[in-house]
Amino acid sequence: MTVDIRVIRAGQMYRYYLRETVVGDGRRPxxxxxxxxQDQAGVPAGRWMGRGLAALGLAPGEEVTEAQLRNLFGERGxxxxxxxxxxxxxxxxxxxxxxxxxxxxxxxxxxTGVDFVFRPQPTxxxxxxxxxxxxxxxxxxxxxxxxxxxxxxxxxxxAVIRYGKDGIYRVRPPGGLVAARxxxxxxxxxxxxxxxxxLLSVKGQRLDGKWGSIHTTALHENTVxxxxxxxxxxxxEVCEALGLATEPRIVTPGRRPVMEIAGVPHELIRxxxxxxxxxxxCLAELEHEYVTAVDDDGEPRFLPVVSERAxxxxxxxxxxxxxxxxxxxxxxxxxxxxxxxxxxxxxKVAADVxxxxxxxxxxxxxxxxxxxxAVVDMALAAVDVTATVFVMNEGGRFHRxxxxxxxxxxxxxxxxxxxxxxxxxxxxxxxxxxxHCLDISEPKTTVxxxxxxxxxxxxxxxxxxxxxxxxxxxxxxPDRQPPADPGEPAALRPxxxxxxxxxxxxxxxxxxxxxxxxxxxxxxxxxTTTAAVRGRAYDVVAxxxxxxxxQLLAPEPADPEHGDQEPEAGRGDAIDMTALRAxxxxxxxxxxxxxxxxxxxxxxxxxxxxxxxxRARADRHTAPAxxxxxxxxxxxxxxxxxxxxxxxxxxxxxxx
Numbered sequence: 001m002t003v004d005i006r007v008i009r010a011g012q013m014y015r016y017y018l019r020e021t022v023v024g025d026g027r028r029p030x031x032x033x034x035x036x037x038q039d040q041a042g043v044p045a046g047r048w049m050g051r052g053l054a055a056l057g058l059a060p061g062e063e064v065t066e067a068q069l070r071n072l073f074g075e076r077g078x079x080x081x082x083x084x085x086x087x088x089x090x091x092x093x094x095x096x097x098x099x100x101x102x103x104x105x106x107x108x109x110x111x112t113g114v115d116f117v118f119r120p121q122p123t124x125x126x127x128x129x130x131x132x133x134x135x136x137x138x139x140x141x142x143x144x145x146x147x148x149x150x151x152x153x154x155x156x157x158x159a160v161i162r163y164g165k166d167g168i169y170r171v172r173p174p175g176g177l178v179a180a181r182x183x184x185x186x187x188x189x190x191x192x193x194x195x196x197x198x199l200l201s202v203k204g205q206r207l208d209g210k211w212g213s214i215h216t217t218a219l220h221e222n223t224v225x226x227x228x229x230x231x232x233x234x235x236x237e238v239c240e241a242l243g244l245a246t247e248p249r250i251v252t253p254g255r256r257p258v259m260e261i262a263g264v265p266h267e268l269i270r271x272x273x274x275x276x277x278x279x280x281x282c283l284a285e286l287e288h289e290y291v292t293a294v295d296d297d298g299e300p301r302f303l304p305v306v307s308e309r310a311x312x313x314x315x316x317x318x319x320x321x322x323x324x325x326x327x328x329x330x331x332x333x334x335x336x337x338x339x340x341x342x343x344x345x346x347x348k349v350a351a352d353v354x355x356x357x358x359x360x361x362x363x364x365x366x367x368x369x370x371x372x373x374a375v376v377d378m379a380l381a382a383v384d385v386t387a388t389v390f391v392m393n394e395g396g397r398f399h400r401x402x403x404x405x406x407x408x409x410x411x412x413x414x415x416x417x418x419x420x421x422x423x424x425x426x427x428x429x430x431x432x433x434x435x436h437c438l439d440i441s442e443p444k445t446t447v448x449x450x451x452x453x454x455x456x457x458x459x460x461x462x463x464x465x466x467x468x469x470x471x472x473x474x475x476x477x478p479d480r481q482p483p484a485d486p487g488e489p490a491a492l493r494p495x496x497x498x499x500x501x502x503x504x505x506x507x508x509x510x511x512x513x514x515x516x517x518x519x520x521x522x523x524x525x526x527x528t529t530t531a532a533v534r535g536r537a538y539d540v541v542a543x544x545x546x547x548x549x550x551q552l553l554a555p556e557p558a559d560p561e562h563g564d565q566e567p568e569a570g571r572g573d574a575i576d577m578t579a580l581r582a583x584x585x586x587x588x589x590x591x592x593x594x595x596x597x598x599x600x601x602x603x604x605x606x607x608x609x610x611x612x613x614x615r616a617r618a619d620r621h622t623a624p625a626x627x628x629x630x631x632x633x634x635x636x637x638x639x640x641x642x643x644x645x646x647x648x649x650x651x652x653x654x655x656x
Contacts, residue, residue, distance in 0.1 A: 002120065003150075003227035005220060008113040008199060013074035017115075018066065021197055022046060024184050034066040042331030044183050049148065049198070051155060051176025055205055056080055064180045069199075072178070076108040077203050077213070105203045106211030113202050114219055116226075118147050119195035120234045122269045123261035123361075127242075129192035129339045130357050135242065136336075139194070142237030147196060150230050151179060154200075158222045161204050161212035170450070173204030173214070185332050188324050191272045192339050218452075225401050228408035229425075235259060239417030242358065245365035246417040259412050263364030264357060271347035282318035283311075290314065365417070374418045381410050382432040387518035390458040397440065397457050403429045436460070436521075460521060 008017065019028050024043035038045055046064035053060060056079060058068075068080035079085055082103030089099035119125070120143060128139040155177050160170040179200040187193035202214040235246050238261070248257035249266070260269075290310065293301040302310070330338075344351045353360060385406045389398045407428040411420055437456040443449045 001224060001227040002118065003223060003230050004117040005223045006115050007111050007216060008073055008115055009110055010074055010076045010112050013069065013112065017199070018069060018074070021115075022064075022066075022069070022182055024182075025186075025188070035063075042334075043185065046180050046182045049151060049179045049181050050200075051152075052173065052178040052204065053176075055175050056178060058178070064182075069180065071103075072201055072203070073112045073199060076110065077105050077112050077201070079103050079105055106213065109202060109213055111202060111216060114200050114216055116198040116200060117195055118143070118150070118198060118230055119193060120238075121231065121258065121260050122272055123264040124234065124238055125192055125194040126264055126268050126272070127238075127261065127357060127361065128194050129336060130343070130354055132358075135358055138241045139238055142234055142241055143194065143196070145237055146230050146233035147181065147198060149233050150226050151177070151198070151200075153229060154219070154222070154226065158218055158226075159204065159214050160218055161206055162215050163206070163212050167215070170215070170447075171206055174207055175205045177201065177204060177214070185335060187272075192335070193272070222401050225405040225408065228405045228412075231259065232408050232412040232420075235261075235412060235417050236415070236419045239365070240419055242362070243365060244361050244417060245368040246412070247364075247368060248413060256409070257413075261361055261417075262368055263361035265349050265353065267347055267349050268343060268354070268357075271343055271349075278322040279315065279318045282322050283315055286314040286318055287311070368416060372416055374415050376411065376414055376420070376424065378428060378431050379435075381407065381414075381428045382435055383521050384518045385410055385428060386432045386436040386458055387521050388514040391514040391517045397455055399456070400429060400433070400452055400454065403432050403437075403456075407432070 018034075020026065022028075022034060023037045024041040026041050028037045029040075032040070035045060046069075047060075048058050048062045048064055049060060053062075058080065067083060071078040071082045072080050075082065085103040086099045089102050090096065094102070120128075120139075124139060128136050131139070155173065159173055159177055161173055163169050163171075177200060179198050182197045182199070184195050184197065185192070200214075200219075202216060203211055204214050206212050239245055245262050246259045247262040249260050250257050287306050290302055290306060291304050295301050306314075340354060343349065343354055347354075385403055389402045389406050390396050393402060404425060407425040410428065411425060433456065436459055438459050439454055440457050441448060441453075441455040443453075447453055
């Protein structure tokens with residue numbers, strides 16, 4: 001994700017934020033005023049944001065002072081001008097208790113806010129780092145507008161104030177929220193990383209004028225949807241301002257692709273990824289310790305494979321272990337010169353490419369926009385979003401926020417950096433819920449009746465798709481390599497190789513299954529659709545047919561006498577050939593996302609291997625009663641996913 005969240009506690013504001021974050025992640029000199037420290041660090045002053053500023057006597061864009069931060073975030077949620085209010089009350093004859101209460105915003109709290117960190121995709125901040133001054137200002141403006149839009153969405157759709165017994169009542173803060181934004185320019189490694197810290201206060205005003213506290217759990221739950229919205233907005237703003245386009249890139253095989261600016265070499269992204277390489281090396285060591293760990297009796301402490309949840313936790317541990325100390329901050333102009341020289345010398349990218357990076361990106365964008373049509377089909381989007389969320393959520397159960405985040409990713413993939421109509425993501429979610437989702441909520445509390453907490457699952461059955469969790473097996477011996485399959489005997493570690501130099505067995509990632517699920521459902525819908533609609537270039541049925549990869553389409557009946565003619569659409573197959581030809585011309589050349597014959601073959605072989613291994617283990621180690629738990633794959637299931645002969649890919653990419 002490109003948006004992170006962490007809570008701010010009253011004491012933490014003094015120990016960390018006022019000492020480091022507000023001055024560009026550097027160490028603030030003792031007894032140095034805030035503005036002077038920001039000038040020394042070369043970072044701009046913080047700015048106030050949010051619709052709730054008017055109630056506190058603040059204005060959007062106004063400079064954030066140290067006293068205001070200390071009162072609002074460090075003094076357990078007091079008014080930014082609490083010192084002045086208290087002094088005026090004391091001067092007017094009020095008691096110290098009444099004067100102190102006048103400067104408070106409701107009850108005192110321990111968690112005074114949350115810290116949202118917004119950072120664009122690497123290709124965007126690389127253009128920001130290497131481009132001219134006009135490019136830099138355009139990207140910073142797009143970055144700020146995207147943050148403003150996300151904050152507005154949080155104010156309107158996410159933030160709630162709980163009050164009453166056990167927080168039974170919930171209300172949106174009608175006056176909005178209050179936030180302070182601080183701009184940073186570099187990562188801990190010293191490489192470019194444009195990012196902003198948005199310190200969002202938990203204080204909000206209710207309809208009756210009283211001040212309450214924002215429910216931080218709702219903010220955490222919607223962070224993924226906020227990240228997807230920010231990614232989509234900042235990419236579209238940058239692309240529209242600079243004439244660019246986005247393309248999907250596979251970062252980790254088997255995981256979701258990332259939308260990056262087309263034309264920026266991947267070697268430059270690797271140049272910025274020094275921290276990622278350190279984390280990956282440490283993660284490999286942790287995974288080795290995980291799969292080989294045994295208790296005092298010699299029994300395995302964990303599963304001999306690494307699940308996604310375990311890998312995510314170990315990734316956090318690796319990030320903390322390899323975290324370098326903060327560097328002394330430098331002015332942005334000096335940093336931009338150093339970044340360009342370092343990239344030319346160490347990134348293995350030609351100097352002329354780095355110096356003319358924006359021109360290369362614009363050339364790639366022109367080619368993409370000439371090929372890829374920006375067409376959002378509501379029926380296809382609802383299928384893809386529902387199938388992906390259904391497969392990738394544990395147990396196939398999900399909430400509305402999961403659909404919303406996936407709908408925004410789908411739009412970013414389809415539109416390739418173009419702006420979309422407001423509310424289009426909400427329309428996709430509404431279509432998905434009404435058409436493909438089943439409400440399985442059993443609310444036991446008032447919260448369970450809220451629309452945001454309704455529980456859904458898909459209406460169709462995708463149980464035939466591969467991947468079941470593997471049963472545990474005996475731990476490998478310390479001098480043996482972790483088994484490629486948990487049920488197979490461990491192989492000897494190759495001589496001269498240490499931990500991290502050979503592959504750690506991991507549970508297969510779910511994204512490939514999600515892509516295949518969407519393709520299978522679209523094919524089922526296509527074959528069950530009987531209405532023949534013609535004359536519309538982008539008819540829904542034609543979309544479902546044209547957007548399908550050729551390997552999953554039903555083969556056309558062969559006619560030896562008319563083999564060189566296009567078949568006419570009859571009553572049995574409602575195929576608009578105009579739309580089909582349009583989708584062929586608008587197809588993308590990004591092979592990483594195409595469901596080609598080779599990719600489908602690999603997915604099918606992986607599923608078949610897992611089933612065969614499960615059968616073998618069941619025959620060797622389990623009783624007949626337990627063997628029934630492993631569901632065999634029927635021959636007709638394999639035939640349903642078997643691709644046809646390879647051919648040119650048709651339609652847009654099937655991935656997300």
